[in-house]
Amino acid sequence: MPQTVEQYERKSFFKPDETRFFEKGKIELVTVNDVTFGRATLQPGWKWSTCVKPIVQTELCEAAHLQYQISGRLHVVMADGTELDTYPGDVVRIAPGHDAWVVGDEPFLAIDISGMRHYAEVPDKS
Numbered sequence: 329m330p331q332t333v334e335q336y337e338r339k340s341f342f343k344p345d346e347t348r349f350f351e352k353g354k355i356e357l358v359t360v361n362d363v364t365f366g367r368a369t370l371q372p373g374w375k376w377s378t379c380v381k382p383i384v385q386t387e388l389c390e391a392a393h394l395q396y397q398i399s400g401r402l403h404v405v406m407a408d409g410t411e412l413d414t415y416p417g418d419v420v421r422i423a424p425g426h427d428a429w430v431v432g433d434e435p436f437l438a439i440d441i442s443g444m445r446h447y448a449e450v451p452d453k454s
Contacts, residue, residue: 341367348448351379352430355447366444370400370436375429380448391443393422400436404428 337360339345344356344367352374356367376389384390388407402414407425414420422428422443430436440447 337361341365350383350448353379355444357444359445363441364445366440366447368395368436368438368440368444370402370430372430372433372435374436375427377427383448383450385451388425388427390424391447392424393420393440393443395420395422395438395440395443398437398439400434401431402428402436402438403431 339358339360341356341358344358346357348355348357352372353368353370356369358365358367380389381387397414397416397418397420399416404412404414404422405427406412406423412420412422413431
């Protein structure tokens with residue numbers, strides 16, 4: 329149960345506020361003081377353009393990410409063709425307009441503090 333008093337608020341990824349599942353991955357969300365933290369767990373073979381694009385229906389990932397990578401390796405390709413590989417221990421900012429995929433046999437695990445509030449949500453058609 330979240331503990332809230334005037335001086336602090338505490339929540340845990342062991343009991344996230346919300347979990348979103350998609351092919352070969354999931355995002356667990358915890359919001360504290362209007363900041364949404366997302367724990368991304370992506371399995372080998374996960375690729376944004378095949379696993380999340382069908383849900384959000386945008387050409388590229390339009391989330392801006394600021395994340396700390398715990399495990400695995402991620403390859404990112406920006407709309408302009410710029411490429412980046414990320415590794416455990418990296419703190420990475422990724423601008424909107426990218427595709428990404430897990431490289432190798434190890435699951436990717438990261439804590440994201442900016443780009444997960446609406447990640448992998450079905451678009452509102454209203």
